[in-house]
Amino acid sequence: MTAETTGLASGEASHTGLDRRDLLKAGVFAGAAVTLPTLRAVGAAAPAKLAASKLPKPFTVPFVRPPDAVPVAQNATTDYYVIDQIAAKAEVIPGYRSWVYSYNGTVPGPVIHAQRNRAAVVRFRNKLPATHPTLGYESWTSVHLHGSNSLPQYDGYAGDVTRPGEYKDYHYSNEETGRFIWYHDHGMHHTAENAYHGLAGMYVVHDPAEEKAIPLPQGEFDVPLMVGEAAFQPDGNLWFSIDNQNMFPSDVIMVNGRPWPVMKVKRRKYRFRLVVATVSRSFGFTLSNGMPFQVIASDGGLLPQPEPTFVLRQCAGERYEIVIDFAEVFKGVAAGARVNLMNAPTATVNVDNPNTDKVMAFEVTDEPFDTANNSVPPVLRSFDAPLTWRTEEVAASRLWLLHRSGGLWKINNTTWDDVVNSEYEQVGATIPIGSIEMWTWKNSGGGWFHPSHAHWIDAKVISRNGRPPLPYERGVKDTLFLGQNEEIKVLVKLDAPGTWMIHCHNLIHEDHDMMTQFQVVDGAGGRGDHPINAARPRSLAFEESDPIS
Numbered sequence: 401m402t403a404e405t406t407g408l409a410s411g412e413a414s415h416t417g418l419d420r421r422d423l424l425k426a427g428v429f430a431g432a433a434v435t436l437p438t439l440r441a442v443g444a445a446a447p448a449k450l451a452a453s454k455l456p457k458p459f460t461v462p463f464v465r466p467p468d469a470v471p472v473a474q475n476a477t478t479d480y481y482v483i484d485q486i487a488a489k490a491e492v493i494p495g496y497r498s499w500v501y502s503y504n505g506t507v508p509g510p511v512i513h514a515q516r517n518r519a520a521v522v523r524f525r526n527k528l529p530a531t532h533p534t535l536g537y538e539s540w541t542s543v544h545l546h547g548s549n550s551l552p553q554y555d556g557y558a559g560d561v562t563r564p565g566e567y568k569d570y571h572y573s574n575e576e577t578g579r580f581i582w583y584h585d586h587g588m589h590h591t592a593e594n595a596y597h598g599l600a601g602m603y604v605v606h607d608p609a610e611e612k613a614i615p616l617p618q619g620e621f622d623v624p625l626m627v628g629e630a631a632f633q634p635d636g637n638l639w640f641s642i643d644n645q646n647m648f649p650s651d652v653i654m655v656n657g658r659p660w661p662v663m664k665v666k667r668r669k670y671r672f673r674l675v676v677a678t679v680s681r682s683f684g685f686t687l688s689n690g691m692p693f694q695v696i697a698s699d700g701g702l703l704p705q706p707e708p709t710f711v712l713r714q715c716a717g718e719r720y721e722i723v724i725d726f727a728e729v730f731k732g733v734a735a736g737a738r739v740n741l742m743n744a745p746t747a748t749v750n751v752d753n754p755n756t757d758k759v760m761a762f763e764v765t766d767e768p769f770d771t772a773n774n775s776v777p778p779v780l781r782s783f784d785a786p787l788t789w790r791t792e793e794v795a796a797s798r799l800w801l802l803h804r805s806g807g808l809w810k811i812n813n814t815t816w817d818d819v820v821n822s823e824y825e826q827v828g829a830t831i832p833i834g835s836i837e838m839w840t841w842k843n844s845g846g847g848w849f850h851p852s853h854a855h856w857i858d859a860k861v862i863s864r865n866g867r868p869p870l871p872y873e874r875g876v877k878d879t880l881f882l883g884q885n886e887e888i889k890v891l892v893k894l895d896a897p898g899t900w901m902i903h904c905h906n907l908i909h910e911d912h913d914m915m916t917q918f919q920v921v922d923g924a925g926g927r928g929d930h931p932i933n934a935a936r937p938r939s940l941a942f943e944e945s946d947p948i949s
């Protein structure tokens with residue numbers, strides 16, 4: 401959706417009645433005070449929902465690509481961007497206007513195209529209103545680039561909040577292998593609301609050598625898809641509630657900010673880069689004509705080889721890239737025919753509503769097309785690290801148990817509140833730099849589902865419930881589809897000192913309070929940069945004296 405911005409002024413926060421713990425809670429160590437997070441309305445009645453008859457019919461709204469981000473400056477080593485977080489009213493569903501939180505006025509935000517080993521600096525300016533227009537909490541933000549190797553102070557640490565009227569420069573080295581990643585809000589206790597209202601965007605680390613060597617679809621035929629979910633109130637604003645603490649009961653499936661869009665396609669192969677950016681919902685992507693498609697990449701870039709599949713399971717935070725050959729899909733069929741991308745049941749905890757089994761439609765045209773880069777070679781990537789790591793090399797094993805107790809979502813019996821109360825000192829693991837570890841992620845329960853994510857890691861999945869992982873899980877992963885009573889083992893190797901978060905990516909679980917952290921220490925016991933103190937946000941009042949490049 402494109403949004404017209406409204407000139408809402410950034411507000412002043414209250415400076416009264418806060419003790420040190422409150423300040424710590426908001427990640428404020430130095431000076432400025434903030435208001436407490438709005439108490440989450442557990443038990444408060446959920447707002448009414450817009451009648452299903454007022455929602456658009458699936459596959460009637462045109463598909464859009466989000467705009468590409470344009471650097472404001474460039475030099476020999478670095479691209480510089482400025483992205484504003486702004487509130488806006490947008491026509492998300494036809495005939496209604498909804499408050500959204502956007503990056504630069506679009507939902508999703510602009511797509512950042514980075515080149516491997518060429519740095520990017522993104523100045524995120526919080527120009528949001530002091531409090532959220534419909535939910536009332538203070539609009540602090542923290543930007544996480546999910547899937548990148550970001551240093552702790554640029555990693556969107558939950559307590560490292562940028563308040564309305566402040567900005568922060570995030571430095572990304574882009575040294576990781578070519579991959580499809582995404583940026584989204586990670587602000588303390590309001591990640592779900594912020595990301596759901598639109599603070600999410602896509603980011604591609606291009607590896608020019610790889611793109612030259614491998615003739616996968618490019619340009620117009622390389623399409624980023626952010627799949628989200630939504631529900632609406634009778635006035636058109638987004639509906640939000642945490643009454644169901646397990647799953648967000650959305651009604652509408654969104655693709656690139658549009659409800660169930662329809663996309664015109666030509667009779668050739670397309671590369672789709674898929675990120676599931678829902679609050680809770682997971683997907684089982686299938687084509688309505690029953691044909692298979694090829695999975696070519698996962699969270700950390702290309703798979704060793706393409707993996708054909710009829711259904712692709714994907715949870716919140718995960719990325720997969722697929723190639724659909726519309727020459728095959730629409731063989732012998734006249735222009736105007738459609739095939740739909742559907743959502744088959746995968747996790748029984750999803751709340752099914754009338755059209756949540758539908759995602760988007762593809763409508764074939766007879767338009768001419770460029771035939772370059774129209775194949776999927778049998779080998780996509782050399783079998784390099786981390787895929788070469790072996791279990792014989794494991795120096796230590798750890799368990800991350802995701803469970804519920806005392807009405808709280810926990811990891812290894814701790815919550816993020818425990819971390820906050822320790823002044824961000826408590827860690828779930830202290831890991832020596834450079835050693836290969838085996839991590840077991842275990843979902844202790846039968847009634848819930850946890851998309852499980854650790855920052856910083858490039859993991860190799862070695863087993864799922866004691867059996868080999870799914871074929872398309874044999875690439876590099878940072879987020880895992882951890883179903884009911886499941887157990888997944890991965891190998892990781894942490895190669896820099898620092899502190900990073902590990903959490904459930906069901907954003908309601910994450911905010912309530914299913915998140916902890918691990919630290920990596922070097923040989924001298926060094927703990928790396930502090931995620932909060934090493935790079936503080938600054939007031940926009942002083943931005944003029946701090947040009948970005």
Ligand code: CU
Pocket residue numbers: 544545546547853854855856
């Ligand atoms: Cu992440």
Ligand code: CU
Pocket residue numbers: 544546584717905
């Ligand atoms: Cu994420």
Ligand code: CU
Pocket residue numbers: 809849850851904905906909910914
């Ligand atoms: Cu969870």
Ligand code: CU
Pocket residue numbers: 544586853855901903
């Ligand atoms: Cu995270």
